[in-house]
Amino acid sequence: MGRKILWISEETKAKDLGGKVYIVTGANSGVGLETTRQIIKQGGHVVMACRRTDAAEEAALSFTGLKGSYDVIPLDLADLQSVRNFASAFLGKYDRLDGLDCNAGMVSMASEKKMTKDGIELTIGISYYGHFLLTELLLDILKKTENSRIAILSSVVHAGNKKNRHDVHLDDINFNKRPYNNFAAYSEAKVANVLYALELADRLKDTGVTTSSIHPGWARSNFGSGGNFLTRLAFSIMAPLTRGMSDSNEEAAQTSLHCLLSDDAPSHSGAYFSQSSVLYRDRECKAGGWPMTSPNPNARDLAKAKEMVKQSYAMVGLER
Template structure:
């Protein structure tokens, strides 16, 4: 695999004092690395996590490096829209600005489960929870413009373990077809990409830039239902490194570039990719931005149809 793409080091020397960011799933992996870097640069960062105790422990790590870091943990369960609404109400009440929302949290290849609202777990957490969260914070982001929304998608929106990424609007929750964890994951990650494109269309002229990213094949616990971390570390890591396994700092590079780079607003709705695995091998080197090889990623009718379906589902919960 090609070497991972790295952000301009000058971005990490910027003073972010006075800026405020929300990063979901920031208690581990690339979410934590992203939140930590923003905090080390002086930003006020909210670690939005389901397991607050874990987030508090990670905050202690940040403050060990920067004792005056402005970081806090707040409870957010993306699988429960009541929790999403409570979280957003708190942010809207306590913050007078929000410079960036990083929709990073996610689950991958889970057994068939439902969220608290009855949605298929992967689409519910990865897409619908973030769709509702973004909508609830959108006015604050607009008032704070220029601001950013970064959706963490995946190269698996294109193809996941042989399953083509697609959106089944007539059966989003696998009620009419046999459940397949990888197919459900691919669907949710394509939804993340289409959500960013839908946002870009609706936010034109507001100063809010929405994009999606593939962070790379990162060594994290996201794949715990498929490959425990100890397997990655002790058995497969030497081989997977040759196939593109990267560390969380490398995996956070694309997200951090999209949050901080002055060039990103020139590409609203774009997909930014770390090195990956695509049906078109020429895309494997990644690109900031990269045109997705999946034709569904460029289907305007699908973008609008998914938006309307998502609005209806969130409103019904």
């Protein structure tokens, strides 16, 4: 029997998003592009926060004829000054923010460690620290906007397996004390994403801003398409073989759309939401859930989340 894909409800799909403003990071590709498309279809306005603005404009050609609108503002999450510039540009132009979709991310296909402009390991630098600074700089406008939401893309890989549950190494974010491993870096970054949604929900209760972390599914996007010739060859050989288990980008956008638009998501602020996914190592998780309990206890540890956030302020140079 095939697995059951979770789709947003007809009620969510029918909502008129006219007048509402959303930010989607990494909106030019994959899950972010399809999340953007559906919001624009429903009349919303999406600010596409992309490092390659030409790619964003090209992707946006496919929105022609849709009810809503878009704007492109450059954002490189691997450069904290670029994040600050994005936030100033956005705040100078808009007076509301209904949803912030922290979607952009990458996994390095190289075995050597790479760093952001600010000296943070690249994977967690983009996935978590760049989004952390962005979110903190936009909290006031989110608080001013009624029923606003923050959706944070994590991944099934944050869960690990019964023998190895990933955790964020706050004492060694940059892999200085242990050998670098690109997949470990990605898994830890994705634990940080789940923890940040949890911490924000706690900090923002009673403000009207709600949060979620997300596993989108196994998207047939550009994800992981970098790397050397052999990696790219392996990906292209695997793609048709895994088609039955993987998701279209539209399917992989459903969980983000549910978190950003449904009436139900805000009553589970801070929770983890997942598309069904064959990739879970824990059998009982494969059906996904909106929301579901992460099988990784390290991703449910609020005290750890608070410690991580406290350290993050110092790392990105923000006063608390």
